[in-house]
Amino acid sequence: MPRSLDDRETDMIKLYDFELSATCYTVRLMLSLLRIAFERIELDVYPGREHESPWFLAISPSGELPVMNDGGGVLTGVPAILEHLTGAYDPSGRWNPRDEPGVRHGIAQWLAVAGQLNATAGAARLHDTMFQAADIEACRAGAHRSFRALDEHLWFAEQSGHDWLCAAGHPTIADIACFPPVMLSEEGGISRLPYPAIRRWTDRVKRIPHFTPMSGIFNAAPLAAAPTSGRRTSA
Amino acid sequence: MAAGYTPDLVERWFAVARTEEVVPRHVVQAQLLDQEIALWRDDAGAVNAWENRCPHRGVRLSIGLNTGTELRCQYHGWRYATGSGQCTYIPAHPTQKPAATMRVARFGITEAHGFVWVSLGTPAGPPQGPATGCEHATTLRSIYTEASAATIAACLLRGYRFALDPLGADESSPDAVVVAEDAYTLRAKSSHAGEREAAVTFFLQPMGASQTVIHGLLTTHGVAADRLAVLRHHHRQMTALRDAAESR
Secondary structure, eight states: OOOOTTSOOOOSEEEEEOTTOHHHHHHHHHHHHTTOOEEEEEOOOTTTOGGGSHHHHHHOTTOOSOEEEETTEEEESHHHHHHHHHHHHOTTOOSSOSSOHHHHHHHHHHHHHHHHHIIIIIHHHHHHHHOOOOOHHHHHHHHHHHHHHHHHHHHHHHHTTOOSSSTTSSOOHHHHHHHHHHHTGGGGTOOOTTOHHHHHHHHHHHTSTTOOOOTTOOOOOOOOSSOSSOOOSOO | OOTTOOHHHHTSOEEEEEGGGSOTTOEEEEEETTEEEEEEEOTTSOEEEEESSOTTTOOOGGGSEEOSSEEEOTTTOOEEETTTOBEEEOTTSTTSOOOTTOBOOBOEEEEETTEEEEESSOOSSOOOOOOOSOSEEEEOOOEEESSOHHHHHHHHTTOBOOOOOTTOSOTTSOOEEEEEEETTEEEEEEOOTTSTTOEEEEEEEEEETTEEEEEEEEEESSOOSOHHHHHHHHHHHHHHHHHHHHTO
16 A cells, blocks of 8 residues: 655654565564564565555665665665664664674675575575566575585584674674575475574574564474583584 | 385485484484485484374474474474374364374484484394594584485595695595495595594485485594694585586
């Protein structure tokens, strides 16, 4: 339904959203982890193609989702939105540390990887579930190449005592950006069976406090209150 | 399940995962001889290898919840006890005791030499180990390969390289002799002067006709000063092996 940028008088963050979009879910997940209330403006992307309607193109000329309006500033796409949310609403400074150059560069790199994952695994999923045009074989092959690299990175990270994509000792927006297209990959015909380190990492992401799922993503079993074997929870 | 596979493949152990990767409250998704397996460890430390299929509606148990004492199917919440695989609770009928016939199919499972081993049959003895005289053993990263075990074995028999080259100058020239103990167990023994009796034993896990997992067990007399460098060296060798096998 058509809305304008000044439709509401509320101060609440507005998120232009499509429930089944992996990139929109990325933003909804970050909002949940930061415990930020927001107003969801839901578009009928499929099958209604509402993201191509004139009222939305006036807000987002590329028709791209997710789009966020926070106090009049319009942000498009995952990297810009995650940068903004962590800059404005993360007092801990842990989700996107600005003082550690190594971590900052790592985050930039992984945000780019998340874009690749959405363009391969994500595109395969949209092709298989919403009939979006794609070179499906190239998408799946590209996804497997990325998953192989991701699994190797996570395995060696575990060997060094790290549970997350960046060696920061806690999750960052790198993990949040990469998680959705990875977690939804089977809807595009990409099995995660050959990627056991990825599968352990997705469990860890699901256990982050205030994690929220979406259709097709299920919660992980909680860890025991006190370890019975003394074994670390990651390999 | 294991249809079309000869008894010698069914009645033996195959390594399917490194022990330290079957972590608490997690379900590993594995595949052996075209059989998908849900592999999980209970809170007491015991491991289970179950058919990856809920007896109710066939949903994969590998997306289910490992509560520490049971697997809970994601679909309707049916619960299956560790060990027996017996259904213990059906949320839609909370006061009824589930029928004894509602049980997940289970496979033989054991742990040895740093790996979890599964058999689709009932082997007589334990899995064969590295059989080297070395005190120290390190499991290497398992490499998932789009190739048959036979192709991988043929590539491996061409040689393997132990020596870490600090300058990275000649990582490709083999310096170790490789022998096959059987079609799925091969051993590379170092002939490098400083690596007395060091060996890597490769355990091949046939996922299916053209998919194999290459597991590696490095045995040495001393502990390496830079453990990560050693892991990365063998990882480079094993991914080169994978690339060679996949391009055949």
